[in-house]
Ligand SMILES: [Zn+2]
């Protein structure tokens with residue numbers, strides 16, 4: 001089971017994501033966005049605090065946690081990120097801020113979520129640009145990849161899943 005944690009800025013999108021995700025998951029109670037992670041010079045939120053918060057929530061929930069926020073996230077070395085997670089950790093987060101709207105938003109959100117869940121479970125980036133574990137920092141790259149793991153990543157996911165997902 002993967003717990004999907006809605007931050008208040010993305011609360012309306014989470015039901016669609018839970019419906020679309022191919023892995024067993026359930027939504028948690030919505031929580032406030034993390035005001036302390038706001039950087040007023042950048043007008044963005046630091047993703048590190050979100051990942052930390054989701055990792056802590058994972059302990060309470062007893063399951064791996066993916067947060068979904070609507071605020072614009074940055075991390076060191078990047079102007080923005082679509083998401084972030086601790087590889088082989090317990091939590092990660094995605095932001096829908098830059099993902100557009102409607103059907104496009106729904107598809108991109110699904111890809112970013114499957115990507116970050118892959119990281120939480122223990123997968124690293126994949127060189128195959130059609131694999132969902134390919135690193136994407138533009139919408140074109142996100143749109144060009146599929147919403148599934150390539151054969152190699154899928155195999156690794158299935159193995160890791162046995163020990164990482166309860
Ligand atoms: Zn990644």
Ligand SMILES: [Zn+2]
Pocket residue numbers: 126127128131132133134149150151152153154
């Ligand atoms: Zn792959």
